[in-house]
Amino acid sequence: MHRTKVRIVEDALDANNTIASANRADFDRAGVTVVNFMSAPGAGKTTLLERVAADLPGVRVGVLEGDVEGSIDADRLASLHVPVTQLNTGAGFGGECHLDANMVRLAIPALPLDEIDLLLVENVGNLVCPAEFRIGEDARVMVSAVTEGEDKPLKYPLMFRACELVIVNKIDLLPHLDFDLDKLLYNIDVVHPDVETIVLSARTGEGVEAWREWLLRIAPREEAIA
Numbered sequence: 001m002h003r004t005k006v007r008i009v010e011d012a013l014d015a016n017n018t019i020a021s022a023n024r025a026d027f028d029r030a031g032v033t034v035v036n037f038m039s040a041p042g043a044g045k046t047t048l049l050e051r052v053a054a055d056l057p058g059v060r061v062g063v064l065e066g067d068v069e070g071s072i073d074a075d076r077l078a079s080l081h082v083p084v085t086q087l088n089t090g091a092g093f094g095g096e097c098h099l100d101a102n103m104v105r106l107a108i109p110a111l112p113l114d115e116i117d118l119l120l121v122e123n124v125g126n127l128v129c130p131a132e133f134r135i136g137e138d139a140r141v142m143v144s145a146v147t148e149g150e151d152k153p154l155k156y157p158l159m160f161r162a163c164e165l166v167i168v169n170k171i172d173l174l175p176h177l178d179f180d181l182d183k184l185l186y187n188i189d190v191v192h193p194d195v196e197t198i199v200l201s202a203r204t205g206e207g208v209e210a211w212r213e214w215l216l217r218i219a220p221r222e223e224a225i226a
């Protein structure tokens with residue numbers, strides 16, 4: 001019985017990876033770089049996107065917003081006058097706690113791929129499942145808020161290992177917390193040695209320029225495509 005369960009999980013991940021490859025091929029043909037943006041609920045993903053989505057010189061940004069229900073975050077980002085596509089897992093996907101490749105595949109026709117250079121996918125807030133499912137992205141970014149404690153990399157190592165960048169957010173709250181930033185950074189390095197990290201505050205803007213520069217580094221420029 002145990003072997004059967006493992007086989008079913010492997011088959012599901014293999015099927016997901018096949019669809020993710022098809023998504024990636026579509027994004028590549030359109031010349032769009034895709035970033036899968038992941039974190040626990042409330043870590044500050046949407047605020048970080050608000051900080052940069054309309055302020056990347058020469059880069060046309062679009063957002064695919066993943067939530068179980070509602071469009072609260074999508075409405076916030078749409079106010080920046082960037083194209084935002086809502087993807088809810090509650091309707092038709094059983095309320096899944098993550099986006100997978102098939103969900104993104106079904107959303108692709110609604111994405112204005114010919115009008116954007118960089119697609120930022122805000123995944124459903126969860127520290128487990130999103131790390132297991134590729135969606136056809138070029139890069140993965142994980143946000144860890146200092147309010148979550150220093151032990152999260154040790155408890156949820158796959159999420160930290162799956163990313164090219166780990167953002168440590170909400171450092172403006174450090175004076176009010178019993179929290180050791182160096183210990184968190186050490187734990188991140190334990191599970192993913194030498195992964196790039198950015199320490200910032202989405203609320204105050206401290207350190208956000210490094211996040212903007214990281215996106216500019218990986219995104220194709222409009223003038224380069226023309």
